[in-house]
Amino acid sequence: MKKTISKKLRKQVYDKYGGYCAYCGTELKQRQWQIDHIIAKNRFMADVKSAVPELVPEFLSHLTELDVNHIDNLNPSCRRCNNFKHSFDLEGFRREIGYQLERVNKYSVNYRTAKRFGQVVETPRQVVFFFELCAPIINKGGKIFSYNGKIISFIIDGKEHWIHREEAEKRFNF
Numbered sequence: 001m002k003k004t005i006s007k008k009l010r011k012q013v014y015d016k017y018g019g020y021c022a023y024c025g026t027e028l029k030q031r032q033w034q035i036d037h038i039i040a041k042n043r044f045m046a047d048v049k050s051a052v053p054e055l056v057p058e059f060l061s062h063l064t065e066l067d068v069n070h071i072d073n074l075n076p077s078c079r080r081c082n083n084f085k086h087s088f089d090l091e092g093f094r095r096e097i098g099y100q101l102e103r104v105n106k107y108s109v110n111y112r113t114a115k116r117f118g119q120v121v122e123t124p125r126q127v128v129f130f131f132e133l134c135a136p137i138i139n140k141g142g143k144i145f146s147y148n149g150k151i152i153s154f155i156i157d158g159k160e161h162w163i164h165r166e167e168a169e170k171r172f173n174f
Helices: 007-015 044-050 079-085 090-107 109-116 130-139 165-171
Strands: 033-037 074-078 143-147 151-156 159-164
Touching: 007 033, 007 074, 033 079, 074 079, 079 090, 090 109, 130 143, 130 151, 130 165, 151 165, 159 165
Parallel strands: none
Antiparallel strands: 033 074, 143 151, 151 159
16 A cells, blocks of 8 residues: 655655755755655565665664655655666665766767866766765754755754865765
8 A cells, every 4th residue: 555645744854954855965946856765665675674784774774664654764856866766775876876977988979078178077986965964964953954066054053054065075974
């Protein structure tokens, strides 16, 4: 039996990262975003039963077989990320994103041409999801209110703060 997600829960998911995609950090417009199940619905029962760390991240280890639509298993996602992630576990999704630079170099003549003429500058780096950058802020009671692809702005204890993405990656050990 398919369980629907209530409007209240949908709003909680949307607000989880300040209205930004949990994966890439894109601002989400109302009615143009999707709810992603971190542990995919079609794999949830088997993965939760197995308790394999790569399949069930530590922050979801408290979930039971009945928690497929638990707020902790739901992330706000742009359509692109949700469609690309599909039913990958988080580490599989991270690996697939990491392969993209290699694939575009191998298979895209247009990309290789643009690169040769200096139109593209590659910046290979570890894939860090937006929600991973936000977790230390949220765990301290903070609330994300803006992100422009480089700077995360947030409020903790009524005071506004900001941190550059690269600084957050260093500080939070990514």
